[in-house]
Amino acid sequence: MSETTVSDPTRLPSHLPPNTPHRFYRGGERILAFRGLDVPADFDGHRPEDWLASTTRLFAEGGDGVTLLADGTPLPDALGADPEHWLGPDHLATHGIEPGLLTKLLDAGERLPVHSHPDRAFAAAHLDCAHGKTEAWIVLAAEPGACVWLGFRDELPTDELASLVEAQDDRLLEALNRIEVRRGDAILVPGGQPHAIGAGVLVLELQEPTDLSVMLEHRRFGLDEAHAFLGLSVSRALESVDRGPLTGPSLAALRTRWTDVAGAGHALPARATEFFRAEVLSATSGSPATGAAAFAVVVVVSGRGTLSTTPAGHDSPRPTEVGRGDVLLVPYGAGEVRVEGELTVIRCMPPG
Numbered sequence: 001m002s003e004t005t006v007s008d009p010t011r012l013p014s015h016l017p018p019n020t021p022h023r024f025y026r027g028g029e030r031i032l033a034f035r036g037l038d039v040p041a042d043f044d045g046h047r048p049e050d051w052l053a054s055t056t057r058l059f060a061e062g063g064d065g066v067t068l069l070a071d072g073t074p075l076p077d078a079l080g081a082d083p084e085h086w087l088g089p090d091h092l093a094t095h096g097i098e099p100g101l102l103t104k105l106l107d108a109g110e111r112l113p114v115h116s117h118p119d120r121a122f123a124a125a126h127l128d129c130a131h132g133k134t135e136a137w138i139v140l141a142a143e144p145g146a147c148v149w150l151g152f153r154d155e156l157p158t159d160e161l162a163s164l165v166e167a168q169d170d171r172l173l174e175a176l177n178r179i180e181v182r183r184g185d186a187i188l189v190p191g192g193q194p195h196a197i198g199a200g201v202l203v204l205e206l207q208e209p210t211d212l213s214v215m216l217e218h219r220r221f222g223l224d225e226a227h228a229f230l231g232l233s234v235s236r237a238l239e240s241v242d243r244g245p246l247t248g249p250s251l252a253a254l255r256t257r258w259t260d261v262a263g264a265g266h267a268l269p270a271r272a273t274e275f276f277r278a279e280v281l282s283a284t285s286g287s288p289a290t291g292a293a294a295f296a297v298v299v300v301v302s303g304r305g306t307l308s309t310t311p312a313g314h315d316s317p318r319p320t321e322v323g324r325g326d327v328l329l330v331p332y333g334a335g336e337v338r339v340e341g342e343l344t345v346i347r348c349m350p351p352g
């Protein structure tokens with residue numbers, strides 16, 4: 001690789017500006033605050049998700065979502081023009097040109113509706129899609145007492161689920177495990193598991209790259225049934241829902257604490273690695289942390305310092321000054337990543 005090539009800014013980590021499509025639910029102020037941005041004068045209060053390095057479009061609500069790089073190039077076009085640089089040979093051999101990952105910041109300004117996402121088997125059988133939507137939440141901030149809901153506490157027979165969905169009242173939410181969360185929590189949400197995020201929670205979210213949701217609660221959020229059930233019949237769509245129970249060790253296995261990682265380590269439970277990887281790199285003064293070359297969305301979750309990369313064929317690292325709230329897209333070709341300072345980042349990466 002020549003110097004000329006490496007001086008090309010696409011060869012280096014690049015800052016990702018906000019990419020916040022309009023959504024049906026409220027939120028977004030915590031994303032702006034986290035990123036150190038002022039609330040714009042025309043802020044409409046419905047920008048609760050920041051889609052980071054996205055090659056995915058919204059299923060409805062206008063079909064936005066794809067990331068544009070700083071020069072205006074849609075990310076899928078950039079990947080297609082130089083896939084080996086962006087994704088690396090191993091990823092290309094296993095997964096092709098798709099990153100296979102959707103990363104978001106999500107600020108729940110109000111409680112989200114109870115919903116679920118199909119798993120891969122259901123998406124392949126009924127939605128002509130190779131990906132389901134297993135997702136994971138890495139809690140970056142939470143108001144005191146804020147909570148999420150995940151999985152039915154007791155098994156729900158098919159007809160009872162159908163009647164709760166028909167009723168559209170609070171019983172659906174009340175049937176789920178309520179989990180109080182705080183900064184440092186990480187929760188894996190397998191495809192099929194019903195869930196909701198409560199008001200006052202800011203998460204870094206990793207997902208399979210689809211926007212397929214079964215909106216079990218939809219009426220009070222003004223969603224029509226075709227949107228709510230993915231264009232399927234209600235009974236077919238409800239077949240994608242895990243009717244539980246999700247309790248005890250099964251629920252505990254879906255939870256961990258990303259703030260417990262010292263140095264470098266996984267932010268998510270082990271089961272997540274089939275779908276995506278989230279790696280904490282935490283540096284303290286005199287103790288840098290390093291990660292292997294990979295296509296990654298790097299979110300700086302605390303502190304300040306430098307993130308350095310060393311592209312192949314170069315001896316000297318290329319440092320970038322970073323601080324809390326910065327989001328960078330790092331191509332595989334940027335090489336090993338090293339963070340130094342008083343700094344914690346989370347690298348969101350496709351499955352290995």
Ligand SMILES: [Zn+2]
Nearest residue numbers: 115117135195
């Ligand atoms: Zn979800």
